[in-house]
Amino acid sequence: xxxxxxxxxxxxxxxxxxxxxxxxxxxxxxxxxxxxxxxxxxxxxxxxxxxxxxxxxxxxxxxxxxxxxxxxxxxxxxxxxxxxxxxxxxxxxxxxxxxxxxxxxxxxxxxxxxxxxxxxxxxxxxxxxxxxxxxxxxxxxxxxxxxxxxxxxxxxxxxxxxxxxxxxxxxxxxxxxxxxxxxxxxxxxxxxxxxxxxxxxxxxxxxxxxxxxxxxxxxxxxxxxxxxxxxxxxxxxxxxxxxxxxxxxxxxxxxxxxxxxxxxxxxxxxxxxxxxxxxxxxxxxxxxxxxxxxxxxxxxxxxxxxxxxxxxxxxxxxxxxxxxxxxxxxxxxxxxxxxxxxxxxxxxxxxxxxxxxxxxxxxxxxxxxxxxxxxxxxxxxxxxxxxxxxxxxxxxxxxxxxxxxxxxxxxxxxxxxxxxxxxxxxxx
Amino acid sequence: xxxxxxxxxxxxxxxxxxxxxxxxxxxxxxxxxxxxxxxxxxxxxxxxxxxxxxxxxxxxxxxxxxxxxxxxxxxxxxxxxxxxxxxxxxxxxxxxxxxxxxxxxxxxxxxxxxxxxxxxxxxxxxxxxxxxxxxxxxxxxxxxxxxxxxxxxxxxxxxxxxxxxxxxxxxxxxxxxxxxxxxxxxxxxxxxxxxxxxxxxxxxxxxxxxxxxxxxxxxxxxxxxxxxxxxxxxxxxxxxxxxxxxxxxxxxxxxxxxxxxxxxxxxxxxxxxxxxxxxxxxxxxxxxxxxxxxxxxxxxxxxxxxxxxxxxxxxxxxxxxxxxxxxxxxxxxxxxxxxxxxxxxxxxxxxxxxxxxxxxxxxxxxxxxxxxxxxxxxxxxxxxxxxxxxxxxxxxxxxxxxxxxxxxxxxxxxxxxxxxxxxxxxxxxxxxxxxxxxxxxxxxxxxxxxxxxxxxxxxxxxxxxxxxxxxxxxxxxxxxxxxxxxxxxxxxxxxxxxxxxxxxxxxxxxxxxxxxxxxxxxxxxxxxxxxxxxxxxxxxxxxxxxxxxxxxxxxxxxxxxxxxxxx
Numbered sequence: 001x002x003x004x005x006x007x008x009x010x011x012x013x014x015x016x017x018x019x020x021x022x023x024x025x026x027x028x029x030x031x032x033x034x035x036x037x038x039x040x041x042x043x044x045x046x047x048x049x050x051x052x053x054x055x056x057x058x059x060x061x062x063x064x065x066x067x068x069x070x071x072x073x074x075x076x077x078x079x080x081x082x083x084x085x086x087x088x089x090x091x092x093x094x095x096x097x098x099x100x101x102x103x104x105x106x107x108x109x110x111x112x113x114x115x116x117x118x119x120x121x122x123x124x125x126x127x128x129x130x131x132x133x134x135x136x137x138x139x140x141x142x143x144x145x146x147x148x149x150x151x152x153x154x155x156x157x158x159x160x161x162x163x164x165x166x167x168x169x170x171x172x173x174x175x176x177x178x179x180x181x182x183x184x185x186x187x188x189x190x191x192x193x194x195x196x197x198x199x200x201x202x203x204x205x206x207x208x209x210x211x212x213x214x215x216x217x218x219x220x221x222x223x224x225x226x227x228x229x230x231x232x233x234x235x236x237x238x239x240x241x242x243x244x245x246x247x248x249x250x251x252x253x254x255x256x257x258x259x260x261x262x263x264x265x266x267x268x269x270x271x272x273x274x275x276x277x278x279x280x281x282x283x284x285x286x287x288x289x290x291x292x293x294x295x296x297x298x299x300x301x302x303x304x305x306x307x308x309x310x311x312x313x314x315x316x317x318x319x320x321x322x323x324x325x326x327x328x329x330x331x332x333x334x335x336x337x338x339x340x341x342x343x344x345x346x347x348x349x350x351x352x353x354x355x356x357x358x359x360x361x362x363x364x365x366x367x368x369x370x371x372x373x374x375x376x377x378x379x380x381x382x383x384x385x386x387x388x389x390x391x392x393x394x395x396x397x398x399x400x401x402x403x404x405x406x407x408x409x410x411x412x413x414x415x416x417x418x419x420x421x422x423x424x425x426x427x428x
Numbered sequence: 429x430x431x432x433x434x435x436x437x438x439x440x441x442x443x444x445x446x447x448x449x450x451x452x453x454x455x456x457x458x459x460x461x462x463x464x465x466x467x468x469x470x471x472x473x474x475x476x477x478x479x480x481x482x483x484x485x486x487x488x489x490x491x492x493x494x495x496x497x498x499x500x501x502x503x504x505x506x507x508x509x510x511x512x513x514x515x516x517x518x519x520x521x522x523x524x525x526x527x528x529x530x531x532x533x534x535x536x537x538x539x540x541x542x543x544x545x546x547x548x549x550x551x552x553x554x555x556x557x558x559x560x561x562x563x564x565x566x567x568x569x570x571x572x573x574x575x576x577x578x579x580x581x582x583x584x585x586x587x588x589x590x591x592x593x594x595x596x597x598x599x600x601x602x603x604x605x606x607x608x609x610x611x612x613x614x615x616x617x618x619x620x621x622x623x624x625x626x627x628x629x630x631x632x633x634x635x636x637x638x639x640x641x642x643x644x645x646x647x648x649x650x651x652x653x654x655x656x657x658x659x660x661x662x663x664x665x666x667x668x669x670x671x672x673x674x675x676x677x678x679x680x681x682x683x684x685x686x687x688x689x690x691x692x693x694x695x696x697x698x699x700x701x702x703x704x705x706x707x708x709x710x711x712x713x714x715x716x717x718x719x720x721x722x723x724x725x726x727x728x729x730x731x732x733x734x735x736x737x738x739x740x741x742x743x744x745x746x747x748x749x750x751x752x753x754x755x756x757x758x759x760x761x762x763x764x765x766x767x768x769x770x771x772x773x774x775x776x777x778x779x780x781x782x783x784x785x786x787x788x789x790x791x792x793x794x795x796x797x798x799x800x801x802x803x804x805x806x807x808x809x810x811x812x813x814x815x816x817x818x819x820x821x822x823x824x825x826x827x828x829x830x831x832x833x834x835x836x837x838x839x840x841x842x843x844x845x846x847x848x849x850x851x852x853x854x855x856x857x858x859x860x861x862x863x864x865x866x867x868x869x870x871x872x873x874x875x876x877x878x879x880x881x882x883x884x885x886x887x888x889x890x891x892x893x894x895x896x897x898x899x900x901x902x903x904x905x906x907x908x909x910x911x912x913x914x915x916x917x918x919x920x921x922x923x924x925x926x927x928x929x930x931x932x933x934x935x936x937x938x939x940x941x942x943x944x945x946x947x948x949x950x951x952x953x954x955x956x957x958x959x960x961x962x963x964x965x966x967x968x969x970x971x972x973x974x975x976x977x978x979x980x981x982x983x984x985x986x987x988x989x990x991x992x993x994x995x
Contacts, residue, residue: 193527200528233496233528235450378525378584379577385531386538389439 006308006334008087014335016090019411022404028428029419036063036089040136041082044110044128049118056125060108060133062142063089066421069140070106071096071359073147073176074129074154076122078113084307085109091330092359095352097414099391101363106142108133114149115246115272126157134165139172139370145362146176148306149272156181171369175362184365186380187358192226192304193381194357195328197388198349199300200234202324205396206347208299211235216253216296218242219305220265221273223328223355227302228262241265242293242305246274251290254280297321304328304355312336318344327351342405350407352414353395360387434461437487439535444485448532451492454549454616459807460486462783466808470778477767480802484621487536489529491551491614494591496526507595508611517714520592525584533587537580542621543631543703544569546586548593549616552608562668562901563602564615565593565716568622570631570705583619585713590617592714598903601868604875605906622703623792623804624663627731630723632702633792633804634733635757635768636664641776642786642811643677654679655776657769659757661728661737662700664792664806665720669892672697674757678776681761681769689741689754695922696738697755699724725753736760736795766801768793779808786811820982820989824949829956829977829990830912831949834923836940838983844909846874847971849884850898852953854967855916857887860894863967868904870968880909881970882977882990884951887921889913896921910979910990912941912951920945939981941988955992 013034020030040060048054059082062070072092075085085107093105110129114122137144146155155176162173171182179185186193203210213236217224220243228238237259244251254260254275261283268279281287294301294310295317303309307330310318315337325341326349327333333341333348341348361384368374375383399409422428434445434457445464447453453461463483467474474481498504501523507516525533548564567586573579593599594615603610624633636659643656660666660673667673672695677683704721712718728734738755759765772789779787790807818839823831848870850863867883874881883905887897897913905911913923923942943950956971963970981988 189527197531230527233526376524376581378527378530379534379580381527382525382530382534382580385527386534389531389535393440 007083008307008331009083009090011331011335012087012090015407015411016415019408019415022408022412023416023419025415025419026428029422032422032428033064033090033093033415033418036061036086037065038062038136039082039086040133042132044125044132046121046124046128048121056128057111058108058129058132059085059110060137060142060144061085061089061106063105063107064093064418064422065104065106065142066418066425066427067097067104068102069104070142071103071145071362072106072108072142073145074108074110074150074158075148076110076112076114076125076150076154077148078111080109080111088330091352093418094411094414095356095359096363097417098353098395098410099356099360099387100417101360101387103143103359103363106144107147108144109147119153122154123157126154127161130158130161131165134162137173138162138166139170139366143172143362143366144174145359152176152178152183171372172366175365177365182365182369184361184368184374184380185377186384187361187365188222189226189230189381190361190384191355191358192223192228192328193230194360194384194388195223195227195302195304195326195349195354196230196234197357197385198354198392199231199302199324199326201389201392201396202326202347202349206323208323209235213237213299214239214259214297215300215302216240216242216293216298217302217304217328218293218309218332219273219303219329220269220275221304223358224273224302224304225262225266227304227328228260231300232259232262236300238262239298240288240293240296241275242290243269243273243275244290244305245277246270246272248277252277253288253290253292254285255288255292255296256285260285291317294318300324300326302326302328303332305332307331308334310334310337310341312340315340318346320344322346324349326354328355330355338405338407348406349392350410353391353406353410356391357384357388360384434464434486434488437532437536439532442539444483445488446486447488447490448529449490449493449496449526451490451495452551452614452616453488454491454551454614454618455553455809456547456549456618456807457486457488457616458549459809460488460618463805463808466779466782467805469782470775476771476774476803478800479766479768479771480800481771482802482804484623484804484806485540486621487619488549489587489617489619491616493526493529494615494617497523497591500524500526504611507592513592513596513598514714516595517589517592520588521585521713523588525587530584533583534576534580536619537583538576541572541579543624543705544571544583544586545618545620545622546583546590547618547620548590549618550594551614551616552612563593563599563903565590567716568663568703568719570703570719572705582713587617587619589714589716591615593716598901601872601875602903602906605871605903620806622663623794623802623806624703625794625796626705627702627733629704629706630702630721630727630731631705632662632700632733633664634661634736634795635760635793636660636662636667637772637791637793638664638667639678639772639776639789639791640786640811641780641788650677650680655773657772659737660700661697661733661755662702662723663720664790665701666697666699671699671892674755676757676761678769678773692754692756693741693752696753700728725755729753732797733795736765766795768801768803771803783810818980818982820980820985820987822987823989827992827994828949828952829992830941830943830951831987831989832941832943832947833987834942835981835986835988836942836983837938837981837988839937839939839981841909841939841979842976844880844882844977844979845973845975846879846881847884847956847959847973848881848968849956849971850886850968852886852916855886855919857895857897857919859967860887860898864898864900864904866965866968867898867900870963870965870970871905871907873963873970874907880907882910882912882979883908884912884914884956886914886916886919888923891921908938910939910941910977912943914943914951915945917945939979939988941990952992
């Protein structure tokens with residue numbers, strides 16, 4: 001597929017090159033880490049409900065597994081590209097390294113739009129995907145997980161197909177499974193809560209009381225919803241939420257200056273995180289253009305939707321009041337915008353640190369599956385908090401001592417860990 | 429008064445006193461803030477004549493976290509229901525902690541591998557200045573496990589147990605008795621390092637104690653203003669539960685008590701509490717005493733702690749294998765092994781000056797021959813006092829039900845028409861537990877009314893040893909106004925003189941008569957037996973009087989009289 005316009009893989013490589021220079025990495029290590037170690041491209045033929053056969057394009061990329069089995073989600077998205085999956089697999093490597101869990105980075109995707117597919121058709125895509133890749137993934141090689149527009153049901157279909165092919169039970173083959181079927185308590189909340197754990201630590205470092213802060217959030221899916229809940233518990237107030245409107249095929253920002261009511265909004269939201277515009281207006285929310293979330297006069301911006309949202313163009317709309325950006329989504333900020341944010345003195349918590357709660361909890365899920373002993377929710381979330389906080393403190397300490405931008409500091413820690421692992425394996 | 433405030437829990441720093449969450453500290457944590465301030469003012473060097481003074485590390489989980497826990501897990505209706513205590517506690521165990529607490533507590537567990545006391549810190553107790561002693565649970569944790577996950581689990585189980593203890597049947601009864609709405613209660617939790625040392629599988633302080641700057645039990649020529657100190661070997665639970673402990677006046681630490689050696693031997697502390705530091709086969713997270721063990725004096729002798737606390741009365745026995753120990757702390761109080769009494773005396777005087785009130789100090793001492801003794805300052809709080817000037821005439825005669833010279837409290841009572849008395853003729857200490865249960869039932873009759881009653885009982889009321897008296901807790905006699913505890917012929921234990929319910933007596937202005945059967949002004953049983961019985965139990969009877977009794981107590985002279993009011 002021809003890749004046009006913004007290319008996340010180019011962006012990921014630029015970020016890597018920048019840090020490779022800081023770390024003074026040798027050429028072989030750079031070459032190894034600039035691209036995925038393995039790429040699987042395949043076709044998934046599916047007999048649709050109308051009897052016709054449609055062929056879907058699928059990907060599974062394993063960027064690096066020097067620190068452990070590759071780990072990363074499987075996305076169902078109509079605009080999926082190989083380069084997006086490449087970039088995301090690379091970010092997964094950095095993400096697992098920055099939170100110091102013994103896993104590598106991978107990513108997968110299928111070009112499809114689940115909104116237009118029946119459950120049976122989605123199940124066939126899941127099973128077809130696994131039939132194509134079963135021998136190249138698994139608990140000791142590459143462990144998939146839910147991602148954009150995939151959920152625990154998709155994971156269970158995939159697991160079932162994998163176990164059928166392999167003729168044995170492999171609960172650790174995939175994460176994000178439903179509770180009671182190998183899933184972990186706290187997994188649903190993990191990414192969103194993780195975002196707030198690091199925001200909390202950033203506020204502490206800046207001597208800001210959470211109860212005196214406000215935030216604007218892009219996205220209203222799982223990550224955003226749980227982030228808003230926990231941020232509210234900290235005492236903070238979210239005044240704007242932006243999300244995609246499936247009917248109108250565009251996004252809107254819903255604003256309430258005295259703070260959005262999360263339960264109220266969840267009550268008028270569809271399963272893909274789209275808020276019902278009419279009902280929101282009835283409940284007293286102002287309906288603003290989709291991009292308005294970024295220009296709100298708040299202390300914290302949480303982009304928690306898709307990549308490429310804070311660009312050189314949109315970064316100018318950010319209010320001078322904004323002190324923290326916590327990237328709940330993957331790759332929401334372009335390198336050009338990054339430079340502007342740095343000049344503005346905004347404290348940025350980079351994506352692969354801020355949203356690492358999900359993969360950390362997936363790791364916990366694997367550990368529990370391997371033990372076949374499942375922890376209480378507070379144990380999962382307690383450990384998650386400790387892991388995220390400790391990763392944040394490592395990054396922020398390095399940023400301070402070496403006067404680095406937070407994203408660079410996080411990359412330095414992560415890439416250094418992966419490069420060291422490759423060296424110790426004798427690969428480079 | 430407090431100037432120093434605890435700091436928010438910080439994973440990077442190791443502060444002595446920190447808190448988690450928002451809301452209020454509650455009574456115990458508040459007391460600790462006072463303690464912190466007090467120490468800063470009085471012992472800036474944290475040392476006194478070779479004794480190191482310190483505050484054990486403490487973490488408070490603030491009251492809003494409790495509310496959040498109850499809200500998030502939808503526990504309110506269930507907690508207020510009539511479900512048995514065990515069911516409520518189990519359901520609390522299954523509920524999840526608020527997310528923001530979990531991470532900090534896990535970090536706390538990672539950094540903490542010494543025994544912990546997880547204690548209730550009630551908001552109402554703090555704001556109402558009413559005593560809730562013994563109403564809520566405290567749980568001791570060994571917290572020695574190498575796996576931080578196991579330590580974390582035990583800590584959160586204990587926190588949930590403390591929260592569930594707000595809704596025990598006993599707590600609900602108590603709230604009814606004091607006419608407070610239990611729904612207004614919020615519970616902070618204080619997690620505190622336990623002062624002590626490890627001796628094999630046992631962990632305990634060599635000495636624990638409570639010092640009070642006013643003594644309602646002053647005997648002989650001791651003055652109430654001299655204060656009073658209770659000392660015990662091992663954990664302070666022995667004192668809190670009203671067990672046998674050593675009580676003395678700080679002005680005369682070496683003065684012998686008013687008992688014979690035989691009495692002392694009979695009533696000396698013979699066992700002590702310690703935290704069990706070994707493996708446990710049983711698992712019982714809803715048992716507050718899950719990790720507590722009772723040990724006996726030979727264990728303390730083996731550990732070397734008895735050397736600080738007791739002496740052997742060899743002269744009373746010729747059997748070389750029998751060592752009759754008396755835990756009277758003579759090595760310290762008479763032979764100056766450590767200047768503990770000087771320190772306590774000074775603490776009481778200085779704290780009275782600073783607070784302008786009578787005070788109560790809780791402490792524990794870590795002592796071993798290799799290092800300086802360490803005085804762990806656990807709590808300082810004002811004592812609840814009532815004033816008023818009453819003159820009691822020593823009278824006998826037809827109209828006097830009782831005159832006593834060993835009476836606690838102060839003031840007048842003239843509204844008592846109900847008497848609950850243990851049946852004297854059929855009293856047998858072997859039925860003590862059954863009598864306690866019946867007392868609870870009789871007390872329930874008063875819960876819905878404003879009426880209070882006179883209780884007549886035998887032996888040490890509230891004793892933990894059923895052979896010495898009725899092992900009742902305060903919630904089972906919460907509507908009492910006046911207590912008479914007496915000996916009987918052939919049943920002559922040392923009376924408790926209210927010591928088991930010290931706080932409750934003060935707070936509810938309960939008058940407490942301790943009398944001996946041999947006293948010439950002893951109860952007029954003939955008159956009592958002539959009164960109308962309106963409830964006749966197996967062990968107790970409830971009498972209804974035609975006219976209210978007139979009761980007067982002079983707290984300064986410790987005298988009291990009860991008039992039948994029939995003339």
